[in-house]
Amino acid sequence: MNSSLESAAAEIEDLYNNAPCGYHSLDKDGLIVRINDTELSWLGYRRDEVLGRLHFIDIVTTQGHATFQSYFPHFKEQGWVRDVEFDLVRKDGSTFPVLLSATAARDAEGNFIMSRATVYDMSERNKAEKLQQRLNRSLKLLSKCNMALVHATAEAELLAAICQLTIDGGYRMAWVGYAQQGQDKVVRPVAEAGVDAGYLAQVRITWDDSEHGHGPTGAAIREGRTQINQNFLTNPRMAPWRTAAAQHGYQSSIALPLDLGDERGALTIYAEEPDAFTGEEVVLLEELAADLAFGIVSLRTRQDRDRIERSLRSSLEDMVMVIAVTLEKRDPYTAGHQRRVAQLSVAIAREMGLPEERVHFLGLAASIHDLGKIQVPVEILSKPGRISQLEMDVIKRHAQAGYDILKDIAFPFPLAQWIRQHHERLDGSGYPMGLKGEDILPESRILSVADVVEAIFSNRPYRPGRGIDAAMQEIARGRGVLYEPAVVDACIRLFRELGFSFSS
The missing domain is CATH 3.30.450.20 (PAS domain)
Structure with missing residues (x-):
């Protein structure tokens, strides 16, 4: 003993x-x-x-x-x-x-x-939060710039708006330059905004093979590739501009080429901190530059306005998925959860006869419905044992956190609200707001059922998956109390009669 x-x-x-x-x-x-x-x-x-x-x-x-x-x-x-x-x-x-x-x-x-x-x-969570803040800054910038592109009627107006929106998004200075074909091959500024105070007039920037052509802007125009300067103080190629940059508070920069057909240009952005341009943020800014170039060319030709809008919407949605992938990298145990919830949400919505555009954006919302978990410590998300009440309270904050991240991004439908309400229940027992019945948005009612079914079906750190039969029994028990009856019925039909299954 x-x-x-x-x-x-x-x-x-x-x-x-x-x-x-x-x-x-x-x-x-x-x-x-x-x-x-x-x-x-x-x-x-x-x-x-x-x-x-x-x-x-x-x-x-x-x-x-x-x-x-x-x-x-x-x-x-x-x-x-x-x-x-x-x-x-x-x-x-x-x-x-x-x-x-x-x-x-x-x-x-x-x-x-x-x-x-x-x-x-909290070191990793804080790093993830900083990354998320930068991604969110770039995503909001992309969203607002896309709106400017859709509504622009003149090139000069468009370029000025893009530069100003870039500054409003948290960067220190932005400008657009066009390559001149003369002997000197200078880069001519055509729009600028931010903490400039004469910087562009003070420096010489070319796109030839000289010292003044080997900075980010000149190289981006000459080579047609994004050029990143992570630190003005330590990057030897920045020597010609180092003193002026320090005077204006610029520590890092990125130059994004603009392919304008017969003309070359670049969008150059400056940040007040070193190492400001990395990973997914660069991808977002490259999407912005590509959209800007396309918008300039389209404005010049006055054609394909509908194509602009579709292209910009696609870019915005693609970038949302970049953030979804970033979140899943933090939590390997639930990798694929959001994609499977999106598959089922779309199938339920179609079975219920929702308009296809709403179905499309519901799938997008479902793909990032757990975005707020970026603020939950990885130790809690991957904990193999029982979750304490204190830890559960931390996890429950993710619905509101996801809303706070997305609320300022301009989507055609209220995706942020759909995500905020995906843990609400008909009887008011859900969170974060304790909404009841018709106060819960229809799309959120679909998302909540899909989320529950996938969570029961799949493996979790603290238990193996219980299978589809257990998932169907759970939503049937909650029908009319926790979950919308029409959503439950459509979900059960999908699995029992129509042969739906989660794809890999």
Whole structure:
């Protein structure tokens, strides 16, 4: 019996020490009295360097001292605290962000003994959020520029609008230049906006093979390829423009070629931070440049206005899918979930006879319906065990977070609202707003059923998939209470009578 107890205790201790999150305990004075191996590895300390030697304020930044001193006395009385943000300090002096929640352990008389804190490393989430912010900035820019392209009636007006929208989108300066064919091969500015104050008049930019033609703008025009300068200070090719760029607060830039048929040009954008143009953001800006070039040519010929609108809409939708793929890369356990939900949502909508345009955009919304999970720590999304109530509360925020990301993007239909409401239920038991019945948008009612069916059908980190029969039983039980009857009936027909199945 003693051997069994010792084995169980050793197993519990192993789980404690090797959990994907940090655990520690503080005594009444804030002294660290217990800490797991995970958190020690984050901090870079040995256990004997911490236990009984360091207080919590010794491992947080100076800014965190006030936060701790403010909440800890109240915590000891109340007995719990949730989602407190700190920057912890490693032994080498570097810092990293964490999210802390804790409960209090008390003796039989109710006296405080120690805290039991759970700590999540938020470094990856914060990096993902910054990436998402940049992608969202570029996606909103693409959306607004597409609207400008659709409504433009004159080339000069269009170029000025695109430059201004680029600045409004968070970049520091933007300009469009056309290649001149003279002996000097200069690049002539035709539109600009932002923090310029004479920069273009101060510098010389050409597209020949000289020193002044080997910057991003000249190279983009000459070679017909995107050119990225991630740092004016360290990039040797930027020497001719380094001083002027520093005076105007430019640290990085991107030049995007404009193929205008018989004429060459470039859209050049400057940012106030280094390494500002990477990955998917570059893809979005290349789509913008391609759309701009197409718009200029179309304005010049006054033809194919309908084709412009279709092309721009397609570009916007393609870029939304870039973000969907970015999200799935964070969470391999649910990769494919959004695509399968989109397949089923589209099939249900068609079975119910919705207009094809609405069906199309419902499929697009379904493809990114979990976009808000970019703000949920990966440790929670991929946790193999039971999800705590605290962790579930964090997950539930994703519906509102997805809405907040998409709400300012101009779609023909309210995709952001559809996504916000996909966890609402007819009886008001859903989230985030507790909507009931007809207050829930029809497309959201379709999306909610498709989401539930796919979630039950597929494997999850904490359980294997339960199959289609279990999924059909679940939505049938919730018919008219949780889920729209017409949606449930259409979904069951698809699987039972029409041979629908998820494609790989």
